[in-house]
Amino acid sequence: MVAKPLLARVALVDQVTALLTQRILDRAYAPGDRLNIDALTREFEVSSSPIREALTRLAALGLVASTSFSGFSVAPEPPRAWFEQLRDFRILNESWAARQLARTRQAGPIAAMRASVEAMEQELSRSAESDCDYVGASRLDEAFHGAMLSACGNEILARAVRNLHPHLHHARLFNSRPHGIKPVLDEHGAILEAIVRGDEDAAAAAVAHHLNISWQRYCDDASLQPVGVAATAASPPRRAAPAPASRRAAASPS
Numbered sequence: 217m218v219a220k221p222l223l224a225r226v227a228l229v230d231q232v233t234a235l236l237t238q239r240i241l242d243r244a245y246a247p248g249d250r251l252n253i254d255a256l257t258r259e260f261e262v263s264s265s266p267i268r269e270a271l272t273r274l275a276a277l278g279l280v281a282s283t284s285f286s287g288f289s290v291a292p293e294p295p296r297a298w299f300e301q302l303r304d305f306r307i308l309n310e311s312w313a314a315r316q317l318a319r320t321r322q323a324g325p326i327a328a329m330r331a332s333v334e335a336m337e338q339e340l341s342r343s344a345e346s347d348c349d350y351v352g353a354s355r356l357d358e359a360f361h362g363a364m365l366s367a368c369g370n371e372i373l374a375r376a377v378r379n380l381h382p383h384l385h386h387a388r389l390f391n392s393r394p395h396g397i398k399p400v401l402d403e404h405g406a407i408l409e410a411i412v413r414g415d416e417d418a419a420a421a422a423v424a425h426h427l428n429i430s431w432q433r434y435c436d437d438a439s440l441q442p443v444g445v446a447a448t449a450a451s452p453p454r455r456a457a458p459a460p461a462s463r464r465a466a467a468s469p470s
């Protein structure tokens with residue numbers, strides 16, 4: 217009797233959070249748009265509590281800004297420099313994580329990474345390459361990287377990467393643009409292959425290559441030129457398939 221209303225309320229907050237997230241990713245709400253609690257309460261026909269709680273969650277993710285004077289609004293998109301710093305931070309940490317997993321070769325995380333690759337293959341076979349569900353592909357990509365980070369043996373490092381919500385912010389920036397997942401599928405395959413055969417150097421290089429070239433694809437797609445490519449990942453990994461030149465315009469998860 218006590219748990220039921222609580223579960224219902226939690227589910228309601230989850231639903232409101234998911235709906236608002238989707239609207240921000242789809243740009244139905246533009247950066248800077250005010251998110252009026254009273255208006256949302258009327259539209260969703262719920263009390264103000266789940267709306268306020270959902271907005272607070274989104275503020276923690278960096279999708280919503282909150283001030284004591286003007287209330288909630290859609291947060292501005294992070295600048296290009298932030299994404300490039302994020303790329304470099306991920307290269308440093310995730311290359312190290314890949315190296316650890318290539319040494320330990322834990323079955324569970326490797327199976328989770330393989331499941332992500334296989335799900336992406338299925339998504340690719342279902343959809344035209346340029347018409348994949350970006351947010352869905354981004355979730356599969358997040359699962360791949362998350363499994364690798366979870367196995368690195370350093371929870372502080374893993375949490376530091378996760379707490380930046382890189383996939384969410386990339387999805388926000390690139391959700392509305394044409395994209396494909398074939399290049400990222402090849403790059404994930406190269407990472408996984410290196411880990412499975414226990415090649416630490418190749419695994420670290422494959423991760424660095426993937427994160428670097430993903431950002432280059434984003435910049436190509438957005439007609440932005442990257443400020444710089446991380447020096448730690450200048451060399452492509454052994455046995456990693458390069459992205460075909462014809463696919464250069466396709467943004468993809470990383």
Ligand SMILES: [Zn+2]
Binds near residue numbers: 470
């Ligand atoms: Zn990736």
